Amino acid sequence: MSVRSRFSNKAPVSHERASLLLLLIAFVDASGRGLFLAGATFFYTQVVGLSSVQVGIGLGLAGLCGLVCTVPIGRIADRLGAARVLAVLQVWRMLGFLIYPFVNDFYAFLLIACFIGCVEQAVWPIIQTLVGAAVKSDAYVKTMSKVAIVRNVAYMIAAGVFAIVVGVASSPNAVIGLLIANALAFLISAVLLVVAKLPQAAAREQVESALAAVAAHPLKNLNFLSLSLCNGILSLHQAVMTIAVPLWLLTKTQAPKALIGLILVVNGIMAITLQLMFSKRGNEVVHAARKHLYAGITLALSCAMVAMTTADQSPYLAAGILLLGCVVMTFGELWQCAGAWGISYYLAPAENRAYYLSVYALGANLMTVVFPAILPIAVVERGAAGWIGLGIVFALAGIATPLLARAASRQRAGSRSDDLRTQGAEA
Incomplete structure (x- = not known):
């Protein structure tokens, strides 16, 4: 038993x-x-x-x-x-x-x-x-x-x-x-x-085929690991919103300091009121991956908007641009979250779901540990060029995700077919 x-x-x-x-x-x-x-x-x-x-x-x-x-x-x-x-x-x-x-x-x-x-x-x-x-x-x-x-x-x-x-x-x-x-x-x-007696995932089954064996171990699945890394990059929006933007506002612009609190409040309200809407049509890997594409583009756009602000601008002009940029960044956040849930879930076998989801979380967890210390140096201190560079990284991660997701989906479908053929031969 x-x-x-x-x-x-x-x-x-x-x-x-x-x-x-x-x-x-x-x-x-x-x-x-x-x-x-x-x-x-x-x-x-x-x-x-x-x-x-x-x-x-x-x-x-x-x-x-x-x-x-x-x-x-x-x-x-x-x-x-x-x-x-x-x-x-x-x-x-x-x-x-x-x-x-x-x-x-x-x-x-x-x-x-x-x-x-x-x-x-x-x-x-x-x-x-x-x-x-x-x-x-x-x-x-x-x-x-x-x-x-x-x-x-x-x-x-x-x-x-x-x-x-x-x-x-x-x-x-x-x-x-x-x-x-x-x-x-x-x-x-x-x-x-x-x-509470919550429903449990399917019991783990013995893996027979070589392809299915790779699929059963996400740490050996390069496509899945690459998707985890792309998601980690896109999830940097949180550190950007709470660390890089406030530092930029305080040291590189004349915008009112109170704007920091307003930005975080607007971000929280948008996350609560709009998340369901941004999560629609996320029930397939291809649709979820497309949300990451949208996230990459909007996050890149928000970085470009922040880069437009300077210390020479009117405080209110800088504040308006920063607030609008953070609204666009929140759109990217909502698409990133919805895409991550769909990609990780629909590529994870039920019998190994916690294992898969834990591996998928590594990308975001790694960024959470490493990048808060790097962002001030790599982005804020480099001025507009730092923001443009970060935007390019966001865009590349968003563009790569649909390609990687399609490859991972084909691999997963292949492992399922292999399992069915193996079961048929045994019967």
């Missing part, structure tokens, strides 16, 4: 109820995480007393731990069940955040940051795996859009709660209370995952 079957005593809930449960789990998870993200800098610098360099080193090493651990955790999720593994990860995160209040020096911070970092990046691919098993295939991208919307709403609420708490009682105890609330959210999420 398999490990998974020993824990399958009751029938899974319906697709509709499973979808609602996953939305609730996503909201609870993001609410807690959002509380911490909003107050992380305050906690690190004002409560623990770390320098910005120490924080950067700790978070960088934590990110590297996540890169190393994400794929093995995905493989474990395929064997033991995504819901069970995600529940364990939530308990792991809960323990880490309960220990955080006792951190009082750099080395303790480094240890706990890496402890949490080992599982942090693995959570999102496993949530995607659960959604893939819980809903019908043609509803996957739409459901992922709803999950993203719910998470964005939770993040905005959490940011508001943090602002109120710190405004009323800007003391270490108030921030520590938010850390405990974050840990509690992870505990609630874990309990929901244990109590």
Whole structure:
């Protein structure tokens, strides 16, 4: 008897109820995480007393731990069940955040940051795996859009709660209370995952053919790895929006500083209100890949718009161009997210879905770890040329994605045909 079957005593809930449960789990998870993200800098610098360099080193090493651990955790999720593994990860995160209040020096911070970092990046691919098993295939991208919307709403609420708490009682105890609330959210999420009987992916089958063997291991699949890299490049919009654009606005233009907050608010509102619309017709690899093409073009256009702003311009002209450029960048963000969900899901075999989705996430995770430190030097300090260069990289990633997706689709179709021929010969 398999490990998974020993824990399958009751029938899974319906697709509709499973979808609602996953939305609730996503909201609870993001609410807690959002509380911490909003107050992380305050906690690190004002409560623990770390320098910005120490924080950067700790978070960088934590990110590297996540890169190393994400794929093995995905493989474990395929064997033991995504819901069970995600529940364990939530308990792991809960323990880490309960220990955080006792951190009082750099080395303790480094240890706990890496402890949490080992599982942090693995959570999102496993949530995607659960959604893939819980809903019908043609509803996957739409459901992922709803999950993203719910998470964005939770993040905005959490940011508001943090602002109120710190405004009323800007003391270490108030921030520590938010850390405990974050840990509690992870505990609630874990309990929901244990109590709810969510549908599981198909059991892993033995791979017979050589072509199918390659398809079963995405780390050996060059087309899939290239798609992961292209998605990672396109996902840089987040670092560009939150790091490069604010730095450019503050150091290279006369635009009002308050514009930074307005840009982030507009981005959040657009992500919540438009994600479903941008996710339509994303239920096939070819359509999802086309969304990445649109993302690459619009992100390149937004970079060109930012490059048009200078220190000699009127503050209001620069502000208008930057705001419009960030609106265009948000269009690219919405297309990138929808395309990534479709490409990764429809190229992933059901029996290896968590493994595939974890590998696909490597591209974006790598960019998240590496590029925040590079963007200021490679883009902002190089002026307009840096923005044009970044735009070209975005465009090339967008153009390459449909070509790579078609090749990956043909490879996947070939592996399926090989499996059918093998099964026919055995019969």
